[in-house]
Amino acid sequence: MTLTDAYSNGILSKEIPTELGRLQALERMLDPVAHEALDSLCPAPDWECLDMGAGAGSIAYWLAERCPSGRVVAADIDPRHIDAERAAPLEVAAMDLTVEDFPGNSFDLVHTRAMLAHLPQRDELVRKAASWVRPGGHLVVGEFYILPLDDAHPALRTGVRTLAQLMGGQGTDVYWARRIPALLKEIGLTGIQVRLTPLTIGIGDPVDEFWRRSFEQYLPILRRRGAVSRATLDELTKMLDDSSAADLCWFFVTASGRAPEPPAATS
Numbered sequence: 021m022t023l024t025d026a027y028s029n030g031i032l033s034k035e036i037p038t039e040l041g042r043l044q045a046l047e048r049m050l051d052p053v054a055h056e057a058l059d060s061l062c063p064a065p066d067w068e069c070l071d072m073g074a075g076a077g078s079i080a081y082w083l084a085e086r087c088p089s090g091r092v093v094a095a096d097i098d099p100r101h102i103d104a105e106r107a108a109p110l111e112v113a114a115m116d117l118t119v120e121d122f123p124g125n126s127f128d129l130v131h132t133r134a135m136l137a138h139l140p141q142r143d144e145l146v147r148k149a150a151s152w153v154r155p156g157g158h159l160v161v162g163e164f165y166i167l168p169l170d171d172a173h174p175a176l177r178t179g180v181r182t183l184a185q186l187m188g189g190q191g192t193d194v195y196w197a198r199r200i201p202a203l204l205k206e207i208g209l210t211g212i213q214v215r216l217t218p219l220t221i222g223i224g225d226p227v228d229e230f231w232r233r234s235f236e237q238y239l240p241i242l243r244r245r246g247a248v249s250r251a252t253l254d255e256l257t258k259m260l261d262d263s264s265a266a267d268l269c270w271f272f273v274t275a276s277g278r279a280p281e282p283p284a285a286t287s
């Protein structure tokens with residue numbers, strides 16, 4: 021059984037009618053964080069940009085506004101929700117980024133968010149992404165990091181642990197985000213910056229909306245596939261209704277680095 025072969029027939033498949041709304045809730049939760057990180061790089065109007073795993077498209081649209089005389093490639097294995105007509109510099113590319121490639125030094129900025137943890141080729145893909153960045157250009161990688169669960173609010177512990185186990189069992193690494201800064205350094209990027217955004221469940225939207233939409237999508241699938249015990253399912257359902265539970269469950273890690281520029285020639 022494949023639950024988190026997420027992007028074809030798993031719990032994150034775009035065939036599921038609620039997935040678009042869930043992706044848009046993710047955008048409402050995380051776009052302010054991405055905007056701040058990307059703004060700090062001062063994108064120029066003529067930059068050429070790539071958004072890897074562009075999802076419902078909000079970051080590609082934002083980049084297209086910032087770079088009207090450049091080029092913004094929104095690449096996704098299933099780009100059905102991205103509107104290529106939305107802005108002139110936008111190009112939509114249906115591609116499996118683990119297999120397909122761009123020429124080296126193609127972009128001034130490569131961004132990816134909430135995709136790599138699910139892909140077993142995550143480290144290799146970050147290396148590939150770095151090779152697509154021109155000297156002096158930027159790579160920005162964002163991913164969830166689930167905090168240790170032993171101290172979690174009891175009403176949330178089972179839910180978060182079950183999710184981490186189900187996804188972990190299928191190749192997702194919910195702890196990978198911790199390694200991103202080291203990976204950027206190992207690849208040779210410079211000026212590495214890291215932002216941590218706390219995601220606190222039970223305090224209010226937009227995080228609660230994303231959490232609720234995610235579990236409302238996952239639960240019937242888990243039930244149908246017999247993936248977790250009835251007792252666990254009951255606990256997960258109870259968790260969604262327990263408005264008293266509040267906890268700091270995740271950080272969102274946004275790390276960026278620059279591709280090194282060749283040393284200036286000396287005369």
Ligand SMILES: C[S@@+](CC[C@H](N)C(=O)[O-])C[C@H]1O[C@@H](n2cnc3c(N)ncnc32)[C@H](O)[C@@H]1O
Pocket residue numbers: 027043046047072073074075076077078095096097098115116117118132133134135139
């Ligand atoms: C959780 S969504 C995140 C979407 C978007 N980056 C965001 O943060 O709003 C992950 C996206 O990655 C895409 N994706 C997954 N595997 C991919 C692959 N191998 N190549 C290209 N896109 C992929 C999915 O189709 C999905 O749209």
